Amino acid sequence: MSRSLKWFSVLTTIGMLFILLGGALVTKTDSGMGCGRSWPLCDGQLIPAEVTSELLIELAHRIVSGGVGIMVVILSIWAWRSIGHIRETKFLSITSISFLVLQGLIGAAAVIWGQSDFVLAAHFGISLVSFATVLLLTLLIFEVDKKFQADKLILDKRMKGHIIGVTLYSFIVVYTGALVRHVNASLVCPDWPLCLNDQFALPSNMYQWVQMGHRAAAGLIFIWIAYITYLAIKHYRHQRVIYWGWIISFILVSLQVIAGAFIIFSRGLLLIALSHAFFIACLFGMLSYFILLTYRSKLNADTLKTHSEQEVKKELQLKL
Numbered sequence: 001m002s003r004s005l006k007w008f009s010v011l012t013t014i015g016m017l018f019i020l021l022g023g024a025l026v027t028k029t030d031s032g033m034g035c036g037r038s039w040p041l042c043d044g045q046l047i048p049a050e051v052t053s054e055l056l057i058e059l060a061h062r063i064v065s066g067g068v069g070i071m072v073v074i075l076s077i078w079a080w081r082s083i084g085h086i087r088e089t090k091f092l093s094i095t096s097i098s099f100l101v102l103q104g105l106i107g108a109a110a111v112i113w114g115q116s117d118f119v120l121a122a123h124f125g126i127s128l129v130s131f132a133t134v135l136l137l138t139l140l141i142f143e144v145d146k147k148f149q150a151d152k153l154i155l156d157k158r159m160k161g162h163i164i165g166v167t168l169y170s171f172i173v174v175y176t177g178a179l180v181r182h183v184n185a186s187l188v189c190p191d192w193p194l195c196l197n198d199q200f201a202l203p204s205n206m207y208q209w210v211q212m213g214h215r216a217a218a219g220l221i222f223i224w225i226a227y228i229t230y231l232a233i234k235h236y237r238h239q240r241v242i243y244w245g246w247i248i249s250f251i252l253v254s255l256q257v258i259a260g261a262f263i264i265f266s267r268g269l270l271l272i273a274l275s276h277a278f279f280i281a282c283l284f285g286m287l288s289y290f291i292l293l294t295y296r297s298k299l300n301a302d303t304l305k306t307h308s309e310q311e312v313k314k315e316l317q318l319k320l
Contacts, residue, residue, distance in 0.1 A: 034058030
């Protein structure tokens with residue numbers, strides 16, 4: 001495989017990660033209106049007359065998004081031409097461009113017309129899907145050299161069910177986390193893990209409900225991933241991609257929980273908040289890869305079943 005394509009795919013994936021973190025930075029610093037109700041220009045100008053910190057953050061996010069967007073288009077076309085024979089390549093190429101465009105349109109609509117916090121919270125989830133498709137495309141490019149075996153896996157029904165279930169559930173965790181940022185509920189509960197550690201009581205307002213709802217959702221996904229990791233260690237030690245993949249996922253979800261707690265302890269320190277977004281992005285990328293492996297597992301099982309049936313037919317024909 002071309003070394004240039006590998007390097008370009010890695011740079012594009014890193015660029016998509018910067019878009020994710022840039023979006024989180026825009027939300028965290030309340031810079032969404034840094035350029036006014038104008039898009040793609042700032043206040044209708046190429047070079048704004050009055051420069052503020054909010055304007056710089058929003059403008060930088062737009063420039064990075066535009067540049068990385070071009071890289072995604074180039075990567076998709078390049079991968080299509082180079083490894084188009086791999087069955088997932090074309091789907092991921094089309095999906096990566098589609099979700100990138102959707103992500104940009106939603107961002108532009110939020111600036112021009114404005115959206116409710118509950119709608120804007122979905123933007124981060126769409127950004128995650130866009131990042132995951134580019135990450136998967138990059139992994140396909142590296143898989144061609146067979147540096148690690150990920151094309152002959154056969155997963156049992158229990159593992160498949162957990163992978164699909166926890167990946168779908170992760171959208172709830174992501175959405176509630178984004179909603180916490182958009183409604184400015186990050187510090188509405190001064191303690192952790194309870195809202196007020198000296199008393200166990202139901203949330204008293206909408207902001208506390210949003211915050212505690214996210215904590216409950218994050219706690220459940222931590223327990224769920226811990227259990228799947230236990231299953232992977234117990235039953236999939238011989239399949240390194242599943243074995244190490246779930247160990248990495250457990251480390252990521254643990255770091256995510258720790259970062260979430262330190263957001264409270266540090267009273268919203270920006271670096272901690274961005275690391276929280278970084279860990280969930282990496283975790284979602286891993287879960288997306290497991291979905292790809294689940295799809296392959298089904299194809300591998302169907303192929304194995306077909307071969308077995310053909311062998312049985314041949315044996316019957318020989319006996320007759």
